[in-house]
Amino acid sequence: MSEMPSAARSIRRRVSTEEIAEQPPRASAYVCEAASCMSAQAHDITVRLGERAAEAGLTDVLIKRVGCLGLCAAGPLVEIAETAQLFERVKPDDVEGIIKALKKVKSTDTRQPQGPFFEKQLRVATENLGRIDPESLDDFVGRGGYEALKRVLSEMTSTDVREEITRSGLRGRGGAGYPTGLKWTTVAKAQGAQKYVICNADEGDPGAFMDRSVLESDPFSILEGMAIAAFAVHASEGYIYCRAEYPLAVSRLRLAIRLAQRAGFLGAGIADTSFNFDVQIRLGAGAFVCGEETALIASVEGRRGTPRPRPPYPAVQGLWDCPTLINNVETFANVGAILRKGSEWYAGIGVGKSKGTKVFALAGRIVNTGLVEVPMGMTLREIVYDIGGGLIDGRPFKAVQTGGPSGGCIPAQLLDMAVSYESLIEVGSFMGSGGLIVMDDTSCMVDVAKYFQDFCREESCGKCVPCRVGTTQLYMLLDLITRGEATLDDLAQLERLAGIVQKTALCGLGQGAPNPIFSTLRYFRDEYLAHIVDKVCPAGVCTITPAEVTA
Amino acid sequence: MTTVFTLQIDGRDVAGSEGQTVMEVAEENGIDIPGLCHLEGIHDRGACRLCMVEIAGTPKLAAACMTTIVEGMDVTAHSERLLEYRRAITEMMFVERNHVCAVCVANNHCELQDMAADLELTHFDLPRISPKVDIDASHRLFAIDHNRCILCLRCVRVCDEIEGAHTWDVMNRGLDTRVQTDMGIPWGDSTTCTSCGKCVQVCPTGALFEKGRAVASGSKRQRPFLPWLKVVKEERGQ
Numbered sequence A: 001m002s003e004m005p006s007a008a009r010s011i012r013r014r015v016s017t018e019e020i021a022e023q024p025p026r027a028s029a030y031v032c033e034a035a036s037c038m039s040a041q042a043h044d045i046t047v048r049l050g051e052r053a054a055e056a057g058l059t060d061v062l063i064k065r066v067g068c069l070g071l072c073a074a075g076p077l078v079e080i081a082e083t084a085q086l087f088e089r090v091k092p093d094d095v096e097g098i099i100k101a102l103k104k105v106k107s108t109d110t111r112q113p114q115g116p117f118f119e120k121q122l123r124v125a126t127e128n129l130g131r132i133d134p135e136s137l138d139d140f141v142g143r144g145g146y147e148a149l150k151r152v153l154s155e156m157t158s159t160d161v162r163e164e165i166t167r168s169g170l171r172g173r174g175g176a177g178y179p180t181g182l183k184w185t186t187v188a189k190a191q192g193a194q195k196y197v198i199c200n201a202d203e204g205d206p207g208a209f210m211d212r213s214v215l216e217s218d219p220f221s222i223l224e225g226m227a228i229a230a231f232a233v234h235a236s237e238g239y240i241y242c243r244a245e246y247p248l249a250v251s252r253l254r255l256a257i258r259l260a261q262r263a264g265f266l267g268a269g270i271a272d273t274s275f276n277f278d279v280q281i282r283l284g285a286g287a288f289v290c291g292e293e294t295a296l297i298a299s300v301e302g303r304r305g306t307p308r309p310r311p312p313y314p315a316v317q318g319l320w321d322c323p324t325l326i327n328n329v330e331t332f333a334n335v336g337a338i339l340r341k342g343s344e345w346y347a348g349i350g351v352g353k354s355k356g357t358k359v360f361a362l363a364g365r366i367v368n369t370g371l372v373e374v375p376m377g378m379t380l381r382e383i384v385y386d387i388g389g390g391l392i393d394g395r396p397f398k399a400v401q402t403g404g405p406s407g408g409c410i411p412a413q414l415l416d417m418a419v420s421y422e423s424l425i426e427v428g429s430f431m432g433s434g435g436l437i438v439m440d441d442t443s444c445m446v447d448v449a450k451y452f453q454d455f456c457r458e459e460s461c462g463k464c465v466p467c468r469v470g471t472t473q474l475y476m477l478l479d480l481i482t483r484g485e486a487t488l489d490d491l492a493q494l495e496r497l498a499g500i501v502q503k504t505a506l507c508g509l510g511q512g513a514p515n516p517i518f519s520t521l522r523y524f525r526d527e528y529l530a531h532i533v534d535k536v537c538p539a540g541v542c543t544i545t546p547a548e549v550t551a
Numbered sequence B: 001m002t003t004v005f006t007l008q009i010d011g012r013d014v015a016g017s018e019g020q021t022v023m024e025v026a027e028e029n030g031i032d033i034p035g036l037c038h039l040e041g042i043h044d045r046g047a048c049r050l051c052m053v054e055i056a057g058t059p060k061l062a063a064a065c066m067t068t069i070v071e072g073m074d075v076t077a078h079s080e081r082l083l084e085y086r087r088a089i090t091e092m093m094f095v096e097r098n099h100v101c102a103v104c105v106a107n108n109h110c111e112l113q114d115m116a117a118d119l120e121l122t123h124f125d126l127p128r129i130s131p132k133v134d135i136d137a138s139h140r141l142f143a144i145d146h147n148r149c150i151l152c153l154r155c156v157r158v159c160d161e162i163e164g165a166h167t168w169d170v171m172n173r174g175l176d177t178r179v180q181t182d183m184g185i186p187w188g189d190s191t192t193c194t195s196c197g198k199c200v201q202v203c204p205t206g207a208l209f210e211k212g213r214a215v216a217s218g219s220k221r222q223r224p225f226l227p228w229l230k231v232v233k234e235e236r237g238q
Helices: A006-014 A017-021 A035-039 A042-054 A092-104 A137-142 A148-154 A159-166 A178-187 A210-217 A221-234 A249-262 A295-299 A329-341 A343-347 A380-387 A421-426 A445-459 A465-482 A490-505 A508-512 A516-533 B022-028 B080-096 B109-119 B154-163 B200-202 B226-235
Strands: A027-032 A059-066 A078-080 A084-089 A196-201 A238-242 A278-284 A324-328 A356-364 A371-377 A397-403 A408-413 A435-440 B004-009 B012-017 B054-055 B072-076 B143-147 B170-172 B177-183 B208-210
Touching: A017 A042, A027 A035, A027 A042, A027 A092, A035 A042, A035 A210, A035 A249, A042 A059, A042 A092, A042 A210, A059 A137, A059 A221, A078 A092, A084 A092, A137 A148, A137 A221, A137 A249, A148 A221, A148 A329, A148 A435, A159 A178, A159 A221, A159 A329, A159 A343, A178 A221, A196 A221, A196 A295, A196 A329, A210 A329, A210 A356, A210 A421, A221 A238, A221 A249, A221 A324, A221 A329, A238 A249, A249 A278, A278 A295, A295 A324, A324 A329, A324 B143, A329 A343, A371 A380, A380 A397, A397 A445, A397 A516, A397 B143, A408 A516, A421 B004, A445 A465, A445 A508, A465 A490, A465 A508, A465 A516, A465 B080, A490 A516, B004 B022, B012 B022, B054 B080, B080 B109, B154 B170, B200 B208
Parallel strands: A027 A059, A196 A238, A196 A324, A238 A278, A356 A435, B004 B072
Antiparallel strands: A027 A078, A078 A084, A356 A371, A397 A408, A397 A435, B004 B012, B054 B072, B143 B208, B170 B177
């Protein structure tokens, strides 16, 4: 980002929204500049489009950088906003075609359906993704941004805000699903003159990129959500704990914080009221465990990022021993919409105790790799086949992994299950932050369990014995199985040890580490047995060398 | 005025003051809850997981050393299940590095060895991990053999909280976790170490030992010297 060619800089000025506000454009091309499309040279497309539009004398045309358009598999993406025409896998040579399409746009044109990937989604937390320039505060405000904060500060008491969030039924989107309103109330009622709000943006599950996309595409909504939360719990300082592996998200957040401060939406006397709140960014140093709230707090304080036993919970005793509210990126992204549209509207979406929507990152052997947001209660089949477009090369579906290293694998017979916090736990998985990894018949489930165990043992902080030693022991047993050297006794040992680690580990990382083993054993035990008894890997992934026959 | 709570530990009615931990109340009442990272006089960290107890009404186990008592609490500190877990955790400690009691200075004076005896361990089911680790004998008086370290971090805490030197700290993570002196330099080169030897005294195993000691001769002082030091420190108003 920092090494931008000078040509690009002038284009950026030309596309700034202030000039557009004077005269609405007749046609606009939205170029996705989130990390995935950026890595496929999307910024060159923006520059080229700007140059070509200028050369063609198109003065009533807007070329705009936007956040994630969702269909990451087909990037770089360009959308003609007026007609919803989507250009996929755009190369520099395709720019002429887009210019032609821009010329044809008429003022009577309306957005046409874009196919099931887009039409079956319901955008709440991601409503601004792919719509606004993530580096423009005006763009955010133009889409209703900061309306909620202004109304909260001028018309509502902190109790009103907490009640509204409680009524909406919003639950923690980091995965555990703790009721957000209850958490806010706990922090508000906790004793302490100084309180803090922390946004957990330490997204680390393999295959998950929801938080990254939201931060890269709509950073202001997080700042607005945090400011509303701070008002509701009487906090005046906030931190965003973001992993350093997300440089684009961090740079956009930094810019957003500066712009919001300048416009009076952060800092002292927000929106001309007496409410003060400011936000700082803290970068993680590549430790998965720092997504666990007590480890995260230790890391923000500048200490070694290791968890501590709870209680006391951070809501009572958190950052520097002060009451601290910690919510995930996606949770904060929902707050503005809930206060704008009302808790009843939000509670009307979803199923059972799981209200609202959930953002999922589709990954693995699925056609439409990308970012989707669906109402709770949608079935896995709809997500995988209708939205996700099914499996690559039409291969048979084997399992979908949710919840990251603490989650589980859900087999084909459960595809018609409605997705909610409760239903996922019932089938031995976990909502998690929203990574959804689809696997076909080329995946060996023992190997999958081994992969996640390897991840956990690598990421164990080393504080408690069951996690430090236990995850390695579990990994060694799984390795033995995949090499075809295990016995049925080893399998029994695996199950016993997994139970002990789950029950005795200090934090969620260790307690959740055995989950992939439990869920694969529950649904794919025959694969374990094939490795152990028949010395074969049914999926053909593991290399099992036949034992030498000794005379 | 402190509030006094009554509670049950293993079916026995006991009383404790507000703010006390389950471990403290159990100790006062002669109920032995095992633990290797816990040591009276320094802060608890709940890391060894040997003191895990069952508390009626909560589904998860709790570390007795970090759980404060409440009125009417019903604690089970000894059960078949807890014994199985404690054995497994002790076994994990043994197989993690390289514990060979026969050639250890702490033989017969080792809390890990005592733990194995108390829990009646007879053999190991788990394979040894035994990574190659270093011995640092650069200090004039003491040495550390990381093979015998169980990462209880008593040395780190006593050095920081009692001696105030903070020579010891922790580096790396997972199985690579090690205690270190002064940001990873040899102990003998440490400029902060006061050579007070408290770390050696509190080490539950033979990881930290006085130079010149041979097998089984590494006996340590009677443990409760820390609470005394703590009282002295507080009286001096530090």
